[in-house]
Amino acid sequence: MEKAWWKEAEVYQIYPRSFCDQNGDGIGDLPGILTKLDYLKDLGVDVLWLSPVYQSPNDDNGYDISDYKKIMEEFGSLEDWDQLLKQTHARGMRLIMDLVVNHTSDEHPWFIESQKSRDNPYRDYYIWRDSVNGGPPNNWESIFSGSAWQYDPPTDQYYLHLFSKKQPDLNWSNPKVREEIYNLMEFWFARGIDGFRIDVMNMYAKDMSFPNAPVKNDRPFQKGFKYHVNLPKNHEYLHEMYQRVLSRYDCMTVGEASFTSPQEGIKYTDPSRQELNMIIQFEHMGIDTEGEDKYISGAYRPLDLKRALTRWQYALNGKGWNCNYLSNHDQPRQVSRFGDDKNYRYESACMLGALTHTLQGTPFIYQGEELGMTNIKMERFEDFRDVELLNWLRVHSKLPGFDLHKALERANYISRDHARTPMQWTDSENAGFTSGTPWIKLNPNYRQINAREQLQNPHSVLSFYKKLIALRKNSETLIYGEFEDLLPDHEDIYYYKRALNGEEIYIILNLTDKLIKMDPYPPKGKVLLSNYCGKPIWEEGQLHPFEAQIFRKE
Incomplete structure (x- = not known):
């Protein structure tokens, strides 16, 4: 397998609005990020992914851009951005930006x-x-x-507008539009950028005859995915982007690709096709949703998570590259969603981190994940800021049988706003995020869950993440090794192996809050990392709730 720096990297996503506010206006900014670079370097981060900081009216928190070559004033200035890049590079880290060019703002x-x-x-x-x-x-x-x-x-x-009405879709079939996009990409590469996370890049091409979508329910409008997601022309556009711009730089490219199968994922990431390095796929993000509407209902089963991740591991092996993540700015907090944020927050937060760092692919951390930050409970819809949720509420609250209580309960599980509450730096006022009034509610548990406390605690989630990141950095097997699922049908245990050049590393994860007997026993070896201090699995014969063990076969 061909080696590359972006395969070995540790990526940390920053949602600037909620990361660190330096000027006291309640909104995170670029100077605030600058003050936390040493924290990120100490964590083991190699690449910062900066969510949009471009000029924007903020209908969708910066994903509606009115000027691609200017910085939004509330985040700072272009000079602040230049300084951030300079200081990031000075610490041996890289910086990638969001490229949002499926649509612009209606104020562009x-x-x-x-x-x-x-x-x-x-x-x-x-x-x-x-x-x-x-x-x-x-x-x-x-x-x-x-x-x-x-x-x-x-x-x-x-x-x-496939998204908000304030986000009109660009016409990618127009060569002039594509030239404009390549021009703005060159603008940022000229300033020293190290790559792009490319927003909804699988929706550029549309069926320009605009046929009606199949009618699947009694609502007036229907999902038209088959006419604007993953069309063949989309691959032509991305290949052209590669030839015109990306091929000239040693850069990281990460495409956001919802509604995408592993077979389609291979097309986007196969190096011979010259499109992208990797994609952010969503199959495992839909396992707790019934149907196509995530706000309606659904339940999480660990076996579904295993099977989705395993499918992508096998499909892309030797053909493409995975992006390993369980949370980002569009998802709820992973410890609340896939773990237990009340009784086993430490154990489940560490176990989920072990999962994303031991699969084949590049691990992505979302800000606060390394602290085990949790979902917030909103008491009313008025406390939410997410345009996706509020638009959904506006439409669905008028439908017969709408249950406001159930909708609020579901939003408190799945809303994007859970990831957007301010970063919890300290146990002081406003969690050390701002000296002003935060733009969105703070999670009140910042008194217990914060970076300052965990930096001083050798048994914290943060301390575990540092060890985990260091372990992966120093193991070619965990980066490049072959993946094999050893218990594919077990409902609660994810047990797999990574193997390279004769070395075998085994990973055993209890995805539940139950005490589970291990059968069969794994081979004996040397424990490299665990979130429990007990005996190795081959001696104890059982896994504690949310236990993670990583060991090398002797």
């Missing part, structure tokens, strides 16, 4: 121009269509609920 100059007339030079930068039978051009549903089309009276046409 391109879109403002495109609205002026049907023959405006920028009209074809976006996707405009006439009404059909007095309504939208088709029945596609926005991923953020409601119609994917917005009527614009001045020119009597609709524009497509």
Whole structure:
């Protein structure tokens, strides 16, 4: 297997709005991130992934961009960004940015121009269509609920927005649009960027005949994924992007690819196809959702998590590369979702970290994960800030049989806002995040769960993560070794092996809060890391709740 720095890297995602506020306005900023670089270096981070800091009206917290070459004032300035990059590089770390080019903000100059007339030079930068039978051009549903089309009276046409109505989709079939995108990418590479995490990159291509989506329920709008997700043309666009820009840099590229199968994932990440290094796939993020609506219902089963991850391990082995994660800015806190944040927070947080760091692929940590930060309980919908959730509520609260209590309960489990509560640095006021009023509610457990306390505690989640990251960095087997699932049908235990050049490392994870007997016993070896201080599994014969053992066969 060909080696690469981005395969060996430890990636840490920063959601700037919630990371660290330096000027006291309650919103995290670039100077705040700068003050925490030593913390990140000490943790073992190699790459910082910076969620959007571009100029934006903030309809979707920066994923609606009005100027790709400017920094949003509340985050700082371009000079602040330059300083952040300089100091990141000075510490031997790299920096990647979010590339959000499926859509822009409706306040971007391109879109403002495109609205002026049907023959405006920028009209074809976006996707405009006439009404059909007095309504939208088709029945596609926005991923953020409601119609994917917005009527614009001045020119009597609709524009497509797969997300918020303030996020009109760019027309990737227009070569001029693609040239603009390559130009802005070059702008950031010229400033020294080390790569991009590429937002919803599997939705660039659309079926430009815009057929109606199959009707699967009695709602007015339907999921049109088959007409705008993973189309063949999408691969052509990404290959062109590689040829025109990415091939000229030793960079990391990570594509966000929801609704994507392992077979499709191979196409995006196979080096011979010259598209991307790796993708963020979502199969394991949908295991606790019934159907296509994550806010309706669903239940988590450990076996489903195992099977989803194993499918991707086997599929991409030798053909592509995995991105290993359990949380990010679009997901709830992993210890609350897949662990036990009340009775076994330490144990389950460490076990889940062991999982993402011992599979084949590049591990991604989301800010606060290394502390075992948890979901927050919101008492009312008014406390949420997430446009996806609030749009869903606006649409679904009007439907017959809507249950507000159940909806709030589900939101408290799955909402994106759980990941967006401020980083918990200390047990002092506002968790050391800001001297002002935080833009979103703080999780009140910051008094118990915070970085300052864990830095002084050798038995903390943070201390375990440091050991875990160091273990992977010093093991080619954990980075490049072959993966083999040794108990694929066990409902509660994830037991697998990594093997390279004669070395075998075994990983045993109890994915539950139960005491479980191990059968069969694993081979004897040397324990490399565990979240319990007891005997090795081949002596004890059972696994404690959420226990993780990593050992080398002797």
